[in-house]
Amino acid sequence: xxxxxxxxxxxxxxxxxxxxxxxxxxxxxxxxxxxxxxxxxxxxxxxxxxxxxxxxxxxxxxxxxxxxxxxxxxxxxxxxxxxxxxxxxxxxxxxxxxxxxxxxxxxxxxxxxxxxxxxxxxxxxxxxxxxxxxxxxxxxxxxxxxxxxxxxxxxxxxxxxxxxxxxxxxxxxxxxxxxxxxxxxxxxxxxxxxxxxxxxxxxxxxxxxxxxxxxxxxxxxxxxxxxxxxxxxxxxxxxxxxxxxxxxxxxxxxxxxxxxxxxxxxxxxxxxxxxxxxxxxxxxxxxxxxxxxxxxxxxxxxxxxxxxxxxxxxxxxxxxxxxxxxxx
Amino acid sequence: xxxxxxxxxxxxxxxxxxxxxxxxxxxxxxxxxxxxxxxxxxxxxxxxxxxxxxxxxxxxxxxxxxxxxxxxxxxxxxxxxxxxxxxxxxxxxxxxxxxxxxxxxxxxxxxxxxxxxxxxxxxxxxxxxxxxxxxxxxxxxxxxxxxxxxxxxxxxxxxxxxxxxxxxxxxxxxxxxxxxxxxxxxxxxxxxxxxxxxxxxxxxxxxxxxxxxxxxxxxxxxxxxxxxxxxxxxxxxxxxxxxxxxxxxxxxxxxxxxxxxxxxxxxxxxxxxxxxxxxxxxxxxxxxxxxxxxxxxxxxxxxxxxxxxxxxxxxxxxxxxxxxxxxxxxxxx
Numbered sequence: 118x119x120x121x122x123x124x125x126x127x128x129x130x131x132x133x134x135x136x137x138x139x140x141x142x143x144x145x146x147x148x149x150x151x152x153x154x155x156x157x158x159x160x161x162x163x164x165x166x167x168x169x170x171x172x173x174x175x176x177x178x179x180x181x182x183x184x185x186x187x188x189x190x191x192x193x194x195x196x197x198x199x200x201x202x203x204x205x206x207x208x209x210x211x212x213x214x215x216x217x218x219x220x221x222x223x224x225x226x227x228x229x230x231x232x233x234x235x236x237x238x239x240x241x242x243x244x245x246x247x248x249x250x251x252x253x254x255x256x257x258x259x260x261x262x263x264x265x266x267x268x269x270x271x272x273x274x275x276x277x278x279x280x281x282x283x284x285x286x287x288x289x290x291x292x293x294x295x296x297x298x299x300x301x302x303x304x305x306x307x308x309x310x311x312x313x314x315x316x317x318x319x320x321x322x323x324x325x326x327x328x329x330x331x332x333x334x335x336x337x338x339x340x341x342x343x344x345x346x347x348x349x350x351x352x353x354x355x356x357x358x359x360x361x362x363x364x365x366x367x368x369x370x371x372x373x374x375x376x377x378x379x380x381x382x383x384x385x386x387x388x389x390x391x392x393x394x395x396x397x398x399x400x401x402x403x404x405x406x407x408x409x410x411x412x413x414x415x416x417x418x419x420x421x422x423x424x425x426x427x428x429x430x431x432x433x434x435x436x437x438x439x440x441x442x443x444x445x
Numbered sequence: 446x447x448x449x450x451x452x453x454x455x456x457x458x459x460x461x462x463x464x465x466x467x468x469x470x471x472x473x474x475x476x477x478x479x480x481x482x483x484x485x486x487x488x489x490x491x492x493x494x495x496x497x498x499x500x501x502x503x504x505x506x507x508x509x510x511x512x513x514x515x516x517x518x519x520x521x522x523x524x525x526x527x528x529x530x531x532x533x534x535x536x537x538x539x540x541x542x543x544x545x546x547x548x549x550x551x552x553x554x555x556x557x558x559x560x561x562x563x564x565x566x567x568x569x570x571x572x573x574x575x576x577x578x579x580x581x582x583x584x585x586x587x588x589x590x591x592x593x594x595x596x597x598x599x600x601x602x603x604x605x606x607x608x609x610x611x612x613x614x615x616x617x618x619x620x621x622x623x624x625x626x627x628x629x630x631x632x633x634x635x636x637x638x639x640x641x642x643x644x645x646x647x648x649x650x651x652x653x654x655x656x657x658x659x660x661x662x663x664x665x666x667x668x669x670x671x672x673x674x675x676x677x678x679x680x681x682x683x684x685x686x687x688x689x690x691x692x693x694x695x696x697x698x699x700x701x702x703x704x705x706x707x708x709x710x711x712x713x714x715x716x717x718x719x720x721x722x723x724x725x726x727x728x729x730x731x732x733x734x735x736x737x738x739x740x741x742x743x744x745x746x747x748x749x750x751x752x753x754x755x756x757x758x759x760x761x762x763x764x765x766x767x768x769x770x771x772x773x774x775x776x777x778x
Contacts, residue, residue: 246756248745421588
């Protein structure tokens with residue numbers, strides 16, 4: 118029992134269940150399909166970000182630049198498609214977005230894998246470089262007319278319905294993109310040698326090197342892949358919001374990392390699960406959208422998230438330390 | 446590549462960069478940049494983020510980081526401002542105002558100390574990674590500031606408060622005096638005391654420090670407490686200069702504080718860093734900032750230049766550090 122409780126996934130799941138029980142006690146309408154679709158809709162972009170952030174954490178690094186990559190990508194993609202390729206279908210727009218993101222991720226990869234710089238400092242730097250570059254040289258005004266491909270994608274719904282009281286609810290088609298991202302990442306991590314190598318360098322760089330893993334190559338893959346995911350997330354975000362606002366997204370990176378860490382991924386590297394990450398995102402999205410339902414005013418939102426981070430990471434850390442102290 | 450002695454230390458290189466930036470800005474707009482007005486306005490501007498950078502430096506020396514500095518600064522200044530507006534009011538004068546100001550300053554420094562101690566407990570006793578602990582606590586402090594004020598600015602401070610941020614003593618700006626005093630005290634603390642030596646030892650090799658019978662937990666507690674108090678002082682300067690306090694003031698200062706510490710040659714893996722370097726980095730950033738402002742370069746371009754500078758200096762510093770101190774396993778995310 119104690120060991121089960123030490124796992125972040127279980128803790129987070131229990132908190133989510135408790136939250137939902139409290140919420141439905143104070144407002145019976147909380148437990149309904151519209152609430153679920155609303156929450157799923159708010160978690161589409163965040164989940165893609167979180168999967169990328171988790172991969173970086175597993176490899177022993179940290180990336181805070183992904184929101185800037187996403188903002189840069191959605192802005193540039195919308196602009197280029199509008200100007201040069203308005204005929205591009207929606208899947209083409211998503212592919213181009215991922216490619217632009219991968220290109221920016223390659224910048225991080227060169228600095229981290231090539232020069233061996235600390236990941237936090239590099240990505241803090243590239244965060245302001247990408248954002249500063251976009252706002253200075255590309256543009257700082259919203260693009261309100263998106264290219265046809267992105268507009269088409271923005272209207273795609275996979276589920277529609279009407280409530281008893283006549284209001285509509287719907288689930289956006291982008292949800293399937295998120296599912297695909299989770300499945301592909303799961304396959305990479307669990308079914309390929311590359312995935313094993315990512316866990317290995319997160320555990321210990323030196324040991325990984327000695328068993329013949331190409332550490333730089335793996336690191337380069339991680340940052341490029343995460344860049345591609347961020348680019349994809351940015352394009353999805355702009356399509357769903359039906360506007361490419363260059364000031365969007367940046368600033369949310371810490372809550373994404375908070376979600377991943379709540380889900381049990383270790384900052385020191387070598388450990389992290391997709392289940393945990395998805396639960397962490399679910400909890401953060403719940404807190405961001407429905408705190409008011411359980412009677413906590415919205416002004417207390419960041420206190421709640423902060424407390425959750427400290428409890429969610431402090432409890433396992435404290436237990437580990439007690440365990441280590443008891444061992445001979 | 447071998448460099449002459451002066452250029453082989455990060456501080457030496459930075460001194461050259463600072464002089465070059467100053468010369469470039471002076472050459473590009475001599476009338477504006479070298480004017481008395483500009484020099485005094487620079488002296489009023491930089492202390493607030495420079496003090497935050499000092500707070501960041503102390504924690505980085507131990508191989509940690511304090512991402513909660515801006516949260517602590519805002520939380521403590523909002524508390525001080527609430528005390529001042531509730532009890533003293535804008536019209537307070539003389540002894541009455543002085544008494545309440547003393548109390549408000551005391552309260553803010555005390556809260557800064559408590560906030561820092563909380564970080565210290567999380568990092569040392571609970572063994573949380575510094576990034577996580579201070580990320581979480583930073584959210585809590587910012588959140589408390591939001592909850593205390595409902596998100597709006599606290600205004601209507603006594604006139605005397607403005608003195609901390611805008612006053613002068615013998616022609617020298619008060620914030621500058623404050624910063625020079627703190628930097629000198631910190632330099633002495635780190636160079637000339639056992640505490641400073643232990644901080645460097647712990648930063649270089651935490652395990653060796655533990656085996657050398659250093660009270661590691663006590664050391665970390667004191668380091669983060671110091672960082673919290675410094676952040677509270679920075680918060681007071683910001684409050685006085687803005688003549689108000691708000692939960693989201695200076696949110697861009699967090700990146701800037703990390704940038705300045707790293708630019709100043711502080712090793713983010715811990716163990717190496719000099720206050721001289723941090724002061725030089727502060728001056729470089731302020732020259733760059735004011736100069737670009739005069740050339741009417743946009744704020745966004747400034748952000749771009751900061752980022753490029755940060756990465757450039759990191760490359761320069763690690764290239765030279767790799768040869769002197771190989772640490773293959775060291776990995777601070």
